[in-house]
Amino acid sequence: MKLRSLLAPALASVTMLFAGAGCAMQSDETASTDEDANARVQMTMCFSGRSLGDDPYASGGNSEFGALCKAMPGLVHDAAGHDAAYPFFRWNSNVDHALDVLVVALDTNHDGVVTNMDTPVDLNVVGYSWGGFNARDLIAKIATDHRFSPSRHGVARFIALDPYRTDDLVFAKVEMDVPANVGTLWEFRHTVAPKDDCSRIAWGLVGPFTGRTPECTGSTVCHDFDFSLQAATVNVDHCGVPAHATRPVLEIVRNQPLTGTPPERRVNRI
């Protein structure tokens, strides 16, 4: 397994805000001057890729993914639980617990439910590798959980970075069904593994891991960017996707024009 060095923690200073009496914590970076002044309030939840041991940063891609999460608007993470040390929920974290943390963050009037009485928020859910599927699962739960009123079932942006998961630890899923309550899917992936792809044998599994094909339904707008489709980024491997996706993802949430994105694949609609 190819290990990537940790990024220096030289991120913008963050202001930590406790959201209610629960265990959600929101970090909000200082408002950037180039952000649309009329942009809606955003919150973000992140789900990291698989790691062999407890330390997610021992596996390639997760440190770059963590840096991206820290730069995202209104990051909601686990302030007091299993993942308190990280800006994301780890691959083997309980998605129901992540949902509990999210409810506390969104429930601004502290009545236990998320409705139109709470501050409106555009929610971003971001997942890398195994975490891409955990993010998908969280989004699906938002659509059915009794604590969310129907008016709050929507997730503005699902950002999936090389989503990959196996069934019974062996069989790779071919597609990733995108829940219909997603406003826009932004997937960034690689579909052809370079010879030295970090994921050929990694995390106790036999790779390589390439991003799964999104399948969209309903009114969800879907974008599927593929680094493997152009010479300039054909060597981007599984561990390299978070770093290469960082600039366009930040442009997306800052409502800026996209620069330097790889070619887009046509998305299946079912």
Ligand SMILES: [Ca+2]
């Ligand atoms: Ca509420």
